Amino acid sequence: MNDQVKVLVGAQWGDEGKGRAVDVLAKDADVVVRFQGGANAGHTVIAGGKKHVFHILPSGMLYPGRTCVIGNGLVIDPDELEKEIAELDPKPEAIGVKLLISYAAHIVMPYHKKMDALAEAARGEGAIGTTGRGIGPCYVDKYNRAGIRAEDLVSPRTLEKKLRTVIDEKNPILEKVYGAPALNFEELYELAARWGRFIGPYLGDSSLEIDSAISSGKRILFEGAQGTLLDIDHGTYPFVTSSSCVSGGASVGGALGPGRFGRVIGVVKAYCTRVGEGPFPTEDFGEAGKRLRESGAEFGATTGRPRRCGWLDLVALNYAVKVNGMDTIALTKLDVLSGIGALKVCCAYELDGKEHTAFPSSATILMDAKPLYREMPSWDEDISRCRKFQDLPKEARDYVRFIEESTSVRVGMIGVGPGREDTILLDI
Numbered sequence: 565m566n567d568q569v570k571v572l573v574g575a576q577w578g579d580e581g582k583g584r585a586v587d588v589l590a591k592d593a594d595v596v597v598r599f600q601g602g603a604n605a606g607h608t609v610i611a612g613g614k615k616h617v618f619h620i621l622p623s624g625m626l627y628p629g630r631t632c633v634i635g636n637g638l639v640i641d642p643d644e645l646e647k648e649i650a651e652l653d654p655k656p657e658a659i660g661v662k663l664l665i666s667y668a669a670h671i672v673m674p675y676h677k678k679m680d681a682l683a684e685a686a687r688g689e690g691a692i693g694t695t696g697r698g699i700g701p702c703y704v705d706k707y708n709r710a711g712i713r714a715e716d717l718v719s720p721r722t723l724e725k726k727l728r729t730v731i732d733e734k735n736p737i738l739e740k741v742y743g744a745p746a747l748n749f750e751e752l753y754e755l756a757a758r759w760g761r762f763i764g765p766y767l768g769d770s771s772l773e774i775d776s777a778i779s780s781g782k783r784i785l786f787e788g789a790q791g792t793l794l795d796i797d798h799g800t801y802p803f804v805t806s807s808s809c810v811s812g813g814a815s816v817g818g819a820l821g822p823g824r825f826g827r828v829i830g831v832v833k834a835y836c837t838r839v840g841e842g843p844f845p846t847e848d849f850g851e852a853g854k855r856l857r858e859s860g861a862e863f864g865a866t867t868g869r870p871r872r873c874g875w876l877d878l879v880a881l882n883y884a885v886k887v888n889g890m891d892t893i894a895l896t897k898l899d900v901l902s903g904i905g906a907l908k909v910c911c912a913y914e915l916d917g918k919e920h921t922a923f924p925s926s927a928t929i930l931m932d933a934k935p936l937y938r939e940m941p942s943w944d945e946d947i948s949r950c951r952k953f954q955d956l957p958k959e960a961r962d963y964v965r966f967i968e969e970s971t972s973v974r975v976g977m978i979g980v981g982p983g984r985e986d987t988i989l990l991d992i
């Protein structure tokens with residue numbers, strides 16, 4: 565397998581523990597690239613007993629000498645980014661970490677966040693449950709060719725021209741549609757110019773950086789955010805985020821042709837969670853769901869919202885395997901299942917009285933899917949000290965093997981606890 569370029573994606577509804585998996589993989593990478601999303605993500609890494617949550621920065625920022633790239637596919641909230649950089653410990657300059665921000669990444673402006681909140685409120689019962697980070701409205705402007713790109717922040721004439729157009733377009737919508745206050749040009753310009761002074765030194769051409777890294781034999785890791793089932797095209801639309809979270813998104817948002825890609829790693833939590841609204845066939849509303857939330861600390865890293873919890877869904881996982889061309893599974897949080905009692909895995913759905921093993925990505929159809937479970941024996945042992953596959957109790961090994969058999973994808977890594985070292989490494 566070509567391991568020079570690896571792509572890591574979430575295989576479920578986000579929160580699979582990608583930060584953790586990236587952290588393990590970043591050890592062997594020279595360049596780590598985020599390729600989509602923005603501050604809606606929250607990748608948690610526990611290193612040296614300390615918790616770090618990355619929202620916009622790539623999770624490789626803690627490894628000395630790495631180059632970390634914020635790709636063109638991102639939407640950046642500069643205030644969040646500034647805060648994140650300030651909170652980094654150790655400091656990037658102290659450990660020789662280079663941060664490069666693509667000049668073509670888009671900027672989340674204050675009006676995007678405002679419009680995210682206003683649109684959610686207007687949706688009423690049909691609300692998506694967004695993170696409120698302005699992600700959707702910012703991508704709308706990008707695709708409408710009305711967005712502010714990172715490069716514009718350091719180009720006063722372009723910035724002024726674009727912001728004047730923004731004001732002309734958005735103020736009638738804000739005032740007449742939502743009854744909200746109008747935007748003020750001077751305030752926006754001043755803020756954007758300040759952001760430019762902070763972001764300017766990091767700006768560069770990420771495609772050139774990645775291309776030259778490849779030519780000199782360096783190893784690249786593309787770090788996805790959110791998850792396959794939240795993908796704008798392949799997820800449970802409209803209850804999705806506004807970017808391409810699947811492996812293909814790494815090519816567009818990370819500026820590298822797909823022919824260069826090697827291993828595609830899907831991060832799979834040993835059970836399922838979801839935040840926000842939308843269908844979730846294996847959601848457990850009873851004791852098991854509650855227990856998973858508590859043992860797995862299933863509260864949003866970005867919003868603090870309690871996550872909806874349920875059983876592993878192999879129908880959805882097999883779909884994610886295909887859409888991403890997944891070669892390897894990074895299985896996380898297996899320890900959370902210790903002592904769960906009756907362990908269930910969804911192997912098919914019942915729809916219109918028939919059994920289905922193909923995942924309907926349509927939210928409308930999925931709302932009616934009834935999960936068909938297989939019960940498996942569980943284990944009570946604390947597995948957090950297991951470092952080899954053979955150290956796991958037989959029932960846990962059987963669970964992992966069952967996932968492999970059902971997906972025809974090998975499990976290359978197993979997370980057995982929250983810390984960096986709580987990992988069984990197989991082949992990743």
Ligand code: IMP
Pocket residue numbers: 577578579604605606692693694695696697698699700789790794803804805806839840841
């Ligand atoms: P948005 O990305 O803020 O527009 O939110 C759209 C949907 O994606 C909502 O259901 C969010 O809860 C969900 N979402 C966005 N980012 C994440 C994430 O990093 N983890 C899990 N869910 C997310």
